Structures are given as structure tokens and as C-alpha cells.
Amino acid sequence: MWRNTTQGWGLVAILLHWLSAAVIIGLFALGWWMTGLSYFDDWYNLGPWWHRSLGVLLLLATLLRVAWRFTQPTPHAQGHRLERMAAHAGHILLYVLLLVVLISGYMISTANGRGISVFGWFEAPAIVHGLPNQASVAGNVHWYSALALMILAAGHVLAAFKHHFIDRRDTLVRMLRPRAGQPKLPAK
Amino acid sequence: MLKKTALLTAIGAAALVPLSQAQADDYVIDIEGQHAFVQFKINHLGYSYILGTFRDFSGEFSYDPDDLEASSVSLDVDVTSLDTNHAERDRHILSDDFLDADQYPEASFVTTGFEPGDDGEGVLTGELTLKGETREIEMPVTLMGEGEDPWGSYRAGFEGSTMLTLEDYGIDMSDFPESMHELELYVTFEGIRQ
Numbered sequence: 001m002w003r004n005t006t007q008g009w010g011l012v013a014i015l016l017h018w019l020s021a022a023v024i025i026g027l028f029a030l031g032w033w034m035t036g037l038s039y040f041d042d043w044y045n046l047g048p049w050w051h052r053s054l055g056v057l058l059l060l061a062t063l064l065r066v067a068w069r070f071t072q073p074t075p076h077a078q079g080h081r082l083e084r085m086a087a088h089a090g091h092i093l094l095y096v097l098l099l100v101v102l103i104s105g106y107m108i109s110t111a112n113g114r115g116i117s118v119f120g121w122f123e124a125p126a127i128v129h130g131l132p133n134q135a136s137v138a139g140n141v142h143w144y145s146a147l148a149l150m151i152l153a154a155g156h157v158l159a160a161f162k163h164h165f166i167d168r169r170d171t172l173v174r175m176l177r178p179r180a181g182q183p184k185l186p187a188k
Numbered sequence: 189m190l191k192k193t194a195l196l197t198a199i200g201a202a203a204l205v206p207l208s209q210a211q212a213d214d215y216v217i218d219i220e221g222q223h224a225f226v227q228f229k230i231n232h233l234g235y236s237y238i239l240g241t242f243r244d245f246s247g248e249f250s251y252d253p254d255d256l257e258a259s260s261v262s263l264d265v266d267v268t269s270l271d272t273n274h275a276e277r278d279r280h281i282l283s284d285d286f287l288d289a290d291q292y293p294e295a296s297f298v299t300t301g302f303e304p305g306d307d308g309e310g311v312l313t314g315e316l317t318l319k320g321e322t323r324e325i326e327m328p329v330t331l332m333g334e335g336e337d338p339w340g341s342y343r344a345g346f347e348g349s350t351m352l353t354l355e356d357y358g359i360d361m362s363d364f365p366e367s368m369h370e371l372e373l374y375v376t377f378e379g380i381r382q
Contacts, residue, residue, distance in 0.1 A: 039363060048276070111275035133268040135279035136289065 001178055004072040008179035013072070016065045017175060021153075023058050024098070027051060028150055052109055053119045059102040066095060078169050087159070094156060097149040104141040111135035213252035215344060215379025217263070219245075223345070224377035226265055231367040240281075242295075244269035249379055251331075251344055256304035261312065263375070265295040286359055292319045300324065308332075312348065318357040325350055327375075337380075347376035 003010040009017075034047030077084040109116045110126030111134035117123050131137070163171040217224045226242045247263035267289045270278050282289040299314040308331035316325045329348035337343045353370045354361050361369045 108279060109276055112271065112273065112278070114275065129275075133282075133289075135275040136268065136282050139279050139283075 004075060005179055006073050006076055008075050008174050008177075010072070011178045012068060013065075014175060014178060016061060016068070020058065020061065020065065020098075023054060023061075024149070024153070027054055027058065028146055030054075031146065052105075052116050055102060055105050056116055056118045056124045059099075059106060062095075062098055062102060066099075069095075075174065078163065078171070079167070090152070090156065090159070094149070094152055097145055097152060100145040101142060101149055104138045104145060107138035108135050108142060111138065213250045213255070213258070214382045215249050215251060216382060217245075217247040217249070217377045217379050218343070221378075225375070226263070227374045228371045229374065230371035231365075234365055234367045238272055238277075240270055240272040242266065242269050243271055247297075247377070249346075251379070256310065257302060259302040259304075259310070259312075260299040261297065261314070262299070263297045265297075267293050267295050267318075287319055295319075297325075316352070318352075319359060321357045323356050325352070327373075332376075342381040343378050344381070345376070345378040347374070349374040 001010065002012050004013055030047060030051050034043060034051060037044050037047060077087055079087070106116065106124065107128060110124075110129055111131075113126045113129040115123040115125045128134075160171050160175075163169050164173075224245070224247075226245050228240050229237050230240075232238050242265045244266035245263060247261065249259070249261040251259050267287055268282060270282060270287070270289075272278055272281065281287055284291070295316070295318045297314050297316050299312055301313040302310055303313070304310045310329055310331075312327045312329050314325060314327070315322050327348045327350040329346050332345045332347055334344035335342070350373055351370050352373055355369065
């Protein structure tokens, strides 16, 4: 139920996947919107407060997710060899881009050594700070990697739809129902 | 004989003159010991001030108490080294909303004249380049002191400040209250005589 098998995703992987998807899209929209706000807007400080807090939580969740991915079995990929290789490369790139977006965002706010308060619950300490022009450089990386992540995520969605509806595989079901691909054990 | 003497005199003069001139009045701003600061102070919404500093800059000056009119200063500032003790604000100030440091990473000041006053006071005139715009500004300056330092060099130190109108440098502050349309630039440094 919770763990992956070579036949399908477990509940932990599925929940982390959909929670990440929702938060990533939400953070992108929030980030886009809040950076265009006027200095005198009610949300001028509140928007970044939510963005930073959610971002740190997503970074922690992503580190757990990657650790889980490495220590758990991975369901068999479907499709022919080239398709499987492309899918694998795409998924690795999604993880890498996501980490780049999250870490660069963290490095903006912590650029001069100040930590990030997460909803006032705890503070994420500044680890790397004081690099030359760190806040601006990290800011540029954050924006372009976020944009690239959105484009790649759109490709990810389209590919999943294609495999499910055109190739008529159980792609979407596998990411919705824990271990949907698991064959029924023969009754003994 | 005459020729030889003249030649020797010429060589001697050529060797001595630049040396004595250099010793008299050329200083390099003490960056190594960082006895130098380039700071600004700008109003925030009429409630308080934001203080900022540029951490990386370099410069030199000429100062000869016997020839004050010849005084000169040049200063080059790395705009991206701005620090207001809040990384996100630094990034915002450096963005194209304000300083556009990607496009204009350097600011500089070069004197065009000096008007000496009394008691170590005077007014520097010079060209300030910020965000690609060069404006002539005047900055009242004060000689704070000069003399031998404990480590074998000779130092002279100054301070000066002036008000800058941000619009002159293509920085649009029209969204902000009137009190934020200008800032005070404050500079203080020690130079080590070369």
C-alpha cells in the first residue's frame, strides 16, 4: 500500500507526486503574480511570506521524495526502449529543475545570512550566503529555471495523456491508485 | 663639459621630480584595511530611513596642503555590492525597477574641480555616473585629519555628503512619496600616501 513495487507506485509516492504538483503550480502562479504587485498592495509582503514558507516546505518534501525514490523499487517503465529512455531522462530533468528552482529561491532570501521564517513555525537557516551579488544571481536562476520547469511539466502532462489515451496504457491509473499495476496473486 | 653637466642635471631632475611630486600628494584609498565607506540614506514612506552601503569600491586622490586647488578624487563603485541588510530588498534595488545593475554594474565619481574653504573644508565638484547617467554634482568635504599611522604609512582622511535627486539618474520614484525622491550620499575614507 505505502511502498512502491516493480508493478506500481505506493501511496507515499503518489501523495508526494500530487501534493508537489499542486504546490509547484501554486507557487509558480503566486510568484508570477506577487512580483508584479505595487509596493502599496496589501499582498506586497504577504505574498512573498507565503511563497517563501511554502517553498521551504516543498524543498524539504522534495528531499524526502528523492530519498524515497532512491530507496524504493521503481515500477517498470512502459513503452519501447527509446520511449523509456526519453521518459527516464525527462523525469530526472524534472527532479533536477525542481531542486534548482527550490534551492535558488532559498538562496535569494538567505543571501546575506538571514534565515527564512516558515509560517513563523521555525526558521530555515542560511547555509550559503555572501556570494558575489548572490540575491540577484539566484533570482535570475530562480526565474528561468521555474519557467523551464513549467514548460517541462506541461510536456510531462501531455506525455502522460498520450500514453494513457492514445497508447491506451494504464499510465494515469498507476499514478492514482496505489499499485494498480500489481497482478492479482493466484489463489492457492 | 657643459653638455655633460646639463645632461646629468636633466637626468637628476627627471628622476627626482615625479618622485617628489608623488610623495607630496598621491593617496590610494585604504581598501585593504577598509577605512572607507560609501553609503546612502533614503527616506522610507516618511516614517524612517533605509541605510545602505556599497561594499566594493576603489579609488585614489591627490591632496597637497600647499596646492589645494589641485586636489582631485576618483572613485569606482561596484553597484552590485549594495547591502541594505536585507537580501530581497538589495535584489529589488538592483533590479531594473531601480538601479538596473545588470546593465549598469558600475558607478563612478571623478572630480572636475575643488574650491578650498577654511579649516579643512571645501567643495568638490565632479561628475557622478550612476545607472549610465553622468551628472555634475557638488559635494562639501571636510579634511578630518592627516598624519603618520602606527604602521609606517602616512594617511589623510575625509568625509563628504551630498543630496542626489534620483530622477536625474533615470531612477523612477514617482510611485513613492515625495520624501523618497532623493537620497543622501555619504562618503568617508582614509588614503595611504604613496
